Amino acid sequence: MGMKAEAETAPLTRKRLKIGKEINRGGEFRIFEGEDGDVIKICRFPRLMRWVFGDFRQKNEQDLRFLKSYFPQYLPATRIVDHEKNWAVCQERIDGVPLTPEAKRSPQVRKLFLEAEKVYLSTGKIPDFSNPRNLLQETGTGRLLLLDSSVLGGKRWWPIGYLVTRFLGKILFDTLKNRLRTGRGVF
Ligand SMILES: Nc1ncnc2c1ncn2[C@@H]1O[C@H](COP(=O)(O)OP(=O)(O)O)[C@@H](O)[C@H]1O
Numbered sequence: 001m002g003m004k005a006e007a008e009t010a011p012l013t014r015k016r017l018k019i020g021k022e023i024n025r026g027g028e029f030r031i032f033e034g035e036d037g038d039v040i041k042i043c044r045f046p047r048l049m050r051w052v053f054g055d056f057r058q059k060n061e062q063d064l065r066f067l068k069s070y071f072p073q074y075l076p077a078t079r080i081v082d083h084e085k086n087w088a089v090c091q092e093r094i095d096g097v098p099l100t101p102e103a104k105r106s107p108q109v110r111k112l113f114l115e116a117e118k119v120y121l122s123t124g125k126i127p128d129f130s131n132p133r134n135l136l137q138e139t140g141t142g143r144l145l146l147l148d149s150s151v152l153g154g155k156r157w158w159p160i161g162y163l164v165t166r167f168l169g170k171i172l173f174d175t176l177k178n179r180l181r182t183g184r185g186v187f
């Protein structure tokens with residue numbers, strides 16, 4: 001942990017990251033093995049993302065800042081780094097599984113969603129829980145961890161991706177609220 005904290009505050013150098021084999025793929029990123037137990041996430045469609053969000057690195061940096069200030073205990077060590085002429089997300093590799101139906105109704109998950117609801121009411125933003133693969137339960141510790149550091153909501157409407165994200169945030173918030181009230185599991 002000490003070394004991780006140090007790595008996080010070290011000045012970023014424009015070095016070439018050591019990238020291992022591809023281990024997974026999401027809608028936005030390809031996930032590779034990195035060094036020292038990290039994964040490296042590289043944007044799959046940089047040109048499309050530029051169209052949709054403008055500066056996509058900046059969006060990722062903002063989202064990460066939001067999560068670090070409101071949901072630090074659910075976020076694995078994550079940072080945005082330079083990578084060749086571009087950038088990547090570097091994150092502690094997590095060994096975990098998506099929530100089981102029982103886990104979705106657990107007090108721990110309920111607490112996270114209540115927190116998310118409260119934060120949305122004050123900031124207009126909400127972590128992207130819409131894909132169940134974004135939130136894992138760590139093997140061994142049982143900790144809930146948010147692997148996907150993108151955030152929904154916000155007040156922007158341009159570039160167009162922000163408007164979409166804003167609508168998705170509202171839908172997610174309404175869904176959460178409804179399900180927390182009716183006592184049903186989320187998703
Ligand atoms: N830190 C990590 N450790 C292990 N697996 C990961 C990690 N981050 C992502 N993954 C795997 O890769 C998938 C996609 O990653 P994610 O960050 O959600 O990308 P996207 O933003 O493209 O959806 C996740 O659902 C998970 O299975």
Ligand SMILES: [Mg+2]
Nearest residue numbers: 026131134148
């Ligand atoms: Mg994802």
